[in-house]
Amino acid sequence: MKNKAMSAAIVAGAVATAVAGLTAPTTANAQAKEKCYGISLKGQNDCKAGPGTTCAGTSTVDYQGNAWTLVPKGTCVSMELPGDRKGSLTELDRDLPEA
Structure with a gap:
């Protein structure tokens, strides 16, 4: 029983390490980017x-x-961008859909 518990702990540790390794580059990549408002084409925004x-x-x-x-x-x-538009680091009041 001890061997099974030890094996499970080793596997869990390996999985946790692998997952942490996968998320680290994503976090670093996200840090090298910024949210830019007002540049997306219809239906192509990130969030x-x-x-x-x-x-x-x-x-x-x-x-x-x-x-x-x-x-x-x-x-x-x-x-x-077309016209006099520019990207912004904060939300803009232009080109909003009609309510």
């Missing part, structure tokens, strides 16, 4: 698209000001 939406892919207007996409850190506000 958040205002009230009544759930998450990824829920924006209903191109360049929707309250929908964001992850971009490399430091690039958001310099993105080239």
Whole structure:
């Protein structure tokens, strides 16, 4: 019985180590990115698209000001967009869907 308990503990430890190794690069990768509002095309946002939406892919207007996409850190506000639009690190009041 001791051997089974020891084996289970070893397997659990190995799984925990493997999972931690998989999430570490994701965390580091996320740290090198920032949320950029107002740059997503309709249905292509990473998350958040205002009230009544759930998450990824829920924006209903191109360049929707309250929908964001992850971009490399430091690039958001310099993105080239049609018209006089610019990306923003905070939610925008432009290009919102009609209520």
